[in-house]
Amino acid sequence: MKIYDLITLAEKGILILIALFTILSVGIEMYTVVINGKITLTDLLLMFIYAEVLGMVAAFYKYNKIPITIPIFIAITALCRLIILQGKGISTIDLMYESGAVLLLAFAAIVIQRVMKDSDAQSERDDVVK
Numbered sequence: 001m002k003i004y005d006l007i008t009l010a011e012k013g014i015l016i017l018i019a020l021f022t023i024l025s026v027g028i029e030m031y032t033v034v035i036n037g038k039i040t041l042t043d044l045l046l047m048f049i050y051a052e053v054l055g056m057v058a059a060f061y062k063y064n065k066i067p068i069t070i071p072i073f074i075a076i077t078a079l080c081r082l083i084i085l086q087g088k089g090i091s092t093i094d095l096m097y098e099s100g101a102v103l104l105l106a107f108a109a110i111v112i113q114r115v116m117k118d119s120d121a122q123s124e125r126d127d128v129v130k
Contacts, residue, residue, distance in 0.1 A: 019057045026050045045081040049074055072109045076102055 029046060033039050056070040079102050083095065090098075 015057050015060055022050050022053045042081055042084055045077055049077050068112055069109050072105050076105050
């Protein structure tokens with residue numbers, strides 16, 4: 001067995017573990033919400049992060065690669081959750097930095113999607129020429 005095959009097998013095993021742990025974490029979070037008897041915005045954002053992680057694992061198995069925009073969306077959601085969790089006690093400068101990070105990540109996602117769309121269009125044009 002080649003080293004590449006071992007690394008690929010390890011990668012797939014780790015992704016399966018990530019999916020299982022994510023599903024377990026969702027179950028624990030839902031149980032906590034039921035026990036507390038209320039759902040907060042931070043709970044919903046956390047579950048959204050879990051859904052995005054599962055989507056990232058599914059995308060890997062479907063396309064054999066992870067679209068770079070999914071981790072960017074996870075980071076944006078995590079930063080928004082952090083801002084909400086800090087509440088009114090957050091310092092103005094920290095809020096500016098965190099908001100700037102969200103804006104920068106959103107801009108990066110837009111640029112990446114446009115570049116990917118342009119490269120897909122170029123690939124289609126190249127296929128027609130061949």
